[in-house]
Amino acid sequence: MDLFAHLSLGLETVFQPINLLFCFLGVFLGTAIGVLPGIGPLGTIAILLPVTFGFPPEASLIMLAGIYYGAQYGGSTTAILINLPGEASSAVTAIDGYQLARQGKAGTALALAAIGSFIAGCFATLLIAIFAIPLTMLALKFTPPDYFSLMVLGLVASIALAHGSVLKGIIMIVFGLLLGTVGTDLYTGQARFTFGMFDLAEGIPILGFGVGIYALSEILKGLEDETPREPLKTNISALLPSRRDLREAGMPILRGTFLGSFLGILPGGGAMLSSFASYMVEKQVSKRPETFGRGAIAGVAGPESANNAGAQTSFVPMLTLGIPSNPLMALMVGALIIQGITPGPNLINEQPSLFWGVIVSMWIGNLMLVVLNLPLIGLWVKLLSVRANFLYPAIVGFSAIGVYSINENPFDLIVMSVSGAAGYALSKLDCEPAPLLLGFVLGPMMEVYMRRTMLLSGGDASVFLTSPISLGLLIVSAIVLVIVLIPSVNRRRAEVFVEED
Amino acid sequence: MSADYGARQKNIIFSGIFLIISIAMGGYALTTMNMGTLDRMGPAFFPVVLSAILAALALIVLFLPAPADAEPFAIAPPRAIVIIIACPMIFGFAIEPFGLLIAVFLSIFVSCLASQVTTLRQALLLSAAFSLFCVLVFHYLLSMTIPLWGSVFTG
Numbered sequence: 001m002d003l004f005a006h007l008s009l010g011l012e013t014v015f016q017p018i019n020l021l022f023c024f025l026g027v028f029l030g031t032a033i034g035v036l037p038g039i040g041p042l043g044t045i046a047i048l049l050p051v052t053f054g055f056p057p058e059a060s061l062i063m064l065a066g067i068y069y070g071a072q073y074g075g076s077t078t079a080i081l082i083n084l085p086g087e088a089s090s091a092v093t094a095i096d097g098y099q100l101a102r103q104g105k106a107g108t109a110l111a112l113a114a115i116g117s118f119i120a121g122c123f124a125t126l127l128i129a130i131f132a133i134p135l136t137m138l139a140l141k142f143t144p145p146d147y148f149s150l151m152v153l154g155l156v157a158s159i160a161l162a163h164g165s166v167l168k169g170i171i172m173i174v175f176g177l178l179l180g181t182v183g184t185d186l187y188t189g190q191a192r193f194t195f196g197m198f199d200l201a202e203g204i205p206i207l208g209f210g211v212g213i214y215a216l217s218e219i220l221k222g223l224e225d226e227t228p229r230e231p232l233k234t235n236i237s238a239l240l241p242s243r244r245d246l247r248e249a250g251m252p253i254l255r256g257t258f259l260g261s262f263l264g265i266l267p268g269g270g271a272m273l274s275s276f277a278s279y280m281v282e283k284q285v286s287k288r289p290e291t292f293g294r295g296a297i298a299g300v301a302g303p304e305s306a307n308n309a310g311a312q313t314s315f316v317p318m319l320t321l322g323i324p325s326n327p328l329m330a331l332m333v334g335a336l337i338i339q340g341i342t343p344g345p346n347l348i349n350e351q352p353s354l355f356w357g358v359i360v361s362m363w364i365g366n367l368m369l370v371v372l373n374l375p376l377i378g379l380w381v382k383l384l385s386v387r388a389n390f391l392y393p394a395i396v397g398f399s400a401i402g403v404y405s406i407n408e409n410p411f412d413l414i415v416m417s418v419s420g421a422a423g424y425a426l427s428k429l430d431c432e433p434a435p436l437l438l439g440f441v442l443g444p445m446m447e448v449y450m451r452r453t454m455l456l457s458g459g460d461a462s463v464f465l466t467s468p469i470s471l472g473l474l475i476v477s478a479i480v481l482v483i484v485l486i487p488s489v490n491r492r493r494a495e496v497f498v499e500e501d
Numbered sequence: 502m503s504a505d506y507g508a509r510q511k512n513i514i515f516s517g518i519f520l521i522i523s524i525a526m527g528g529y530a531l532t533t534m535n536m537g538t539l540d541r542m543g544p545a546f547f548p549v550v551l552s553a554i555l556a557a558l559a560l561i562v563l564f565l566p567a568p569a570d571a572e573p574f575a576i577a578p579p580r581a582i583v584i585i586i587a588c589p590m591i592f593g594f595a596i597e598p599f600g601l602l603i604a605v606f607l608s609i610f611v612s613c614l615a616s617q618v619t620t621l622r623q624a625l626l627l628s629a630a631f632s633l634f635c636v637l638v639f640h641y642l643l644s645m646t647i648p649l650w651g652s653v654f655t656g
Contacts, residue, residue: 050645167565171519171558178526178551185544190534192544193526208589216585219615223581226618389616390623394631396585396612397605400592401635405645413593421586428576429515447547459540 006352007129010360013353019062022055023361026063027368030070035077035380036391040090041271041311043218044071045331046211047398050405057339058354062361064335068328069311069362072271073117073369076304077380080109092275093307096292096299108241109300110377112249114370115241116305120257121366124312127261128359132348136320139345144456145464147323148449149473151442154325156477157266157273158438159484166484168431173439179204180443187451199411206334207406208415209440210327211399213433216420219392221427226389245297252282252302260309265316266325272434274310275303312362319343319355323445327437334406511574512562519559527552584615600651601640606632 013019033044048067052060075090080097093113100109142150159169182193183203194200241249259281260274282302283292292299315332317325322344324330336343341351348355373380403412423433457463464470530548537543576582588608595604609631613624639645648655 050639165562165565167558167562168515171555171562174551174555174558175519175522178523178548178555181548181551185534187542188535188544190544192534192548193529212589216589219585220577220582223577223585223615224575226616389613389619390627392585392616393609393612393624393627396588397592397609397631397635400589400608401601401605401639401647403589404592404596405639405647408647410593410596413589413596416589417586417593420589421582424577424582424586428574429511429518431515450547451542454540454542457540459538461539 002133003129006132006356007360009353010129010356010358013058013357014062014361014364018056019059019357019361020364022059022063023066023365024368024372026066027070027365028372030067030072031074031077031369031373031380032383033067034071034074035383036074036386036395040075040214041068041071042210042328042331043215043395043399044068044074045328046207046215047402049207049331049335050402052335053338057336057341057351058357060335060339061332061354061358062365064332065315065358065362066365069117069121069308069365070369072307072311073114073373074380076113077110077377080113080300081106081381090275092279092303093300095279096294096296099293099295100297100300103295105295107377108245108297111241111374112245112253112297112301113304114374116249116253116256116301117308118366118370119253120260120305120309121312121363123257124261124264124309125359125363128313128316129356132316132320132355132359135316136345136348139321142321142469143467144449144452145467146469146473147321148446148453149464149470149477150321151323151446151449153473153477153480154266154323154442155435155439156480156484157263158326158435159481165430168429169435172426172431172433172435176436176439176441177443177446179209179436180440181447183444186444186448199409203444204440205403205407205409205412205415206327206330206441208403208412209419210331210437211403212416212419212421213423213437215395215399216416217423217427217433219395220420220424222388222392248297249301252278252298253305255281255285256302256305257309260306260311261313263306264310264313264325271307271311271314272326275307278302278306308366315358315362319347319358320345322347324441327434327441330441512565516559516563519562520556523552523556523559527556578617581615581617584611588612596647596651598651598653600654601647601649602632602636603651605635 014023029048030041030044033047034041045064045067049064052063055063072090076093076097079090079094080101083094083098097109097113100106155173158173159166180203182200184190184194184201185192191201256274256278259278260271263274263277264271266273279292279299279302282296282298283289286292286296286298288296314325314329317323318329318332322333322342324333333343341347341354400413400416403416404410406412426433426436453463454461464474527549530545530552534545534548535543536545536549577585588611591611592604592608595607599607606628610624610628613619613627619627636649639647640649
């Protein structure tokens with residue numbers, strides 16, 4: 001059967017010593033950097049991306065994937081132990097995880113996060129193995145309007161994960177799309193918004209833009225208040241969860257896994273959306289919703305499983321359609337292109353060992369996370385106690401090197417500075433960077449598909465509604481938008497982010 | 502009611518900023534580029550449509566009631582903001598003339614100054630240690646192509 005042939009091809013690739021090594025390195029480095037407060041997966045990838053350029057494509061992508069979920073996992077550790085989530089997906093974990101830690105159950109929370117992640121990883125691997133081929137077949141049937149509508153859905157979905165005003169989320173998306181038009185027009189070759197600057201001819205450099213918006217503005221938020229944190233007094237001796245804890249975590253892990261696997265495939269989905277959605281679901285179905293926010297096991301187990309499943313399946317649209325579903329995947333596309341590989345429906349046929357190797361590596365990598373990280377938890381805690389004022393300079397230095405090394409162009413660093421300032425200002429106006437970055441990433445592609453569609457249809461916009469795939473995607477987008485806009489749901493959305501009374 | 506007032510003001514500032522951005526970008530695109538037609542969109546089409554949407558949405562924010570749960574407004578010390586924002590540029594301007602070692606040292610040292618709790622001695626030690634570490638990892642371990650010494654030294 002195909003399924004086993006694919007999985008064994010993947011295993012064969014992963015078990016080459018060099019790939020195993022890079023998988024381990026990725027998971028380890030990802031966790032180490034992800035644990036540092038203030039650096040989420042995106043920052044970690046940005047910093048470590050240049051490290052992987054010299055490796056063969058499989059090793060490089062396997063390592064990057066490892067960094068991704070490693071950093072994701074590291075972020076959870078920070079969120080649980082010191083209530084300092086690096087980014088949105090761990091913010092959800094922090095709500096109940098930190099409460100558990102305060103009750104002396106940090107070990108349980110960490111262990112459940114790891115176990116949940118592993119189960120989710122296994123399931124997502126299997127799911128991808130089963131559906132990758134049919135999905136690619138579907139992808140090959142996609143016409144330009146379908147692609148366009150798919151990206152609309154992605155953008156709409158990304159609003160759900162921005163926790164602030166929905167309207168400001170939409171504005172961030174549109175602004176991101178607008179920034180994405182900077183650069184040479186693909187059809188006429190005319191320079192747009194470059195103001196004669198040669199450095200802008202290929203558009204605003206994504207890495208400088210993303211790192212500036214995320215890393216610099218995070219650092220500035222940290223510098224707002226420099227009163228020293230309480231030193232960590234959590235006891236994490238009891239790592240193994242009790243049978244009761246496990247029973248309580250079982251269903252949330254399963255639900256989180258399903259939810260995350262599904263939401264990860266959506267463009268605009270991924271870890272963040274998944275963990276957020278899982279938290280909402282768990283709170284809804286819980287018999288004791290009042291425990292949420294006060295250390296509910298389900299509030300950690302569900303979202304942690306979901307974000308891992310989502311992280312894994314979010315590779316699918318990138319690898320099969322060539323559409324990055326989030327800024328992180330956009331960096332992965334960049335890494336692939338540097339390796340001379342164009343992601344898209346043909347990748348799975350042209351590079352089967354790469355495709356299956358990466359997928360199966362995630363399963364192996366998740367196993368490494370569980371086996372290595374629980375014993376190493378003491379090390380991560382030590383890393384956590386590094387004082388913030390020593391950490392910021394290191395982050396600035398590392399990310400500057402990372403951004404520069406991609407193009408070796410000082411201009412990228414100017415972009416990083418400017419985006420950092422803009423990102424900080426926007427955060428002061430209650431705006432989220434995620435929709436902005438996603439709009440920026442998808443903008444150029446949306447424009448291409450929009451223009452191609454109009455060219456093919458002779459200016460008739462109704463094709464978006466007559467193509468069945470496109471129509472379906474637009475209907476789903478409309479439903480998502482309505483749900484997000486309904487005030488009662490809105491209130492509940494806000495509740496999720498209320499941390500403690 | 503002062504918190505309410507702050508949130509309201511924030512919305513006005515927000516709305517103003519995005520109105521200016523959309524008018525500037527949309528106007529620039531309209532006047533300098535070709536709109537084209539619906540079946541053959543020109544380079545200005547997408548940006549102009551987006552600017553119009555952005556302007557409309559920004560206007561709505563202007564009339565939005567202030568959110569009740571707005572976070573208290575806090576801002577980092579201006580000195581810290583200037584320093585952190587400047588650091589990548591310092592690296593950018595130093596990298597070609599001076600090379601990796603000095604550029605890293607400079608940007609890390611300056612970023613140390615953003616914190617009020619770091620002493621000068623700590624800053625010096627920290628930046629020396631970090632720049633050595635970076636050179637070791639990026640230059641020797643990963644053999645990255647960025648030159649260790651810049652044009653000032655190598656001529």
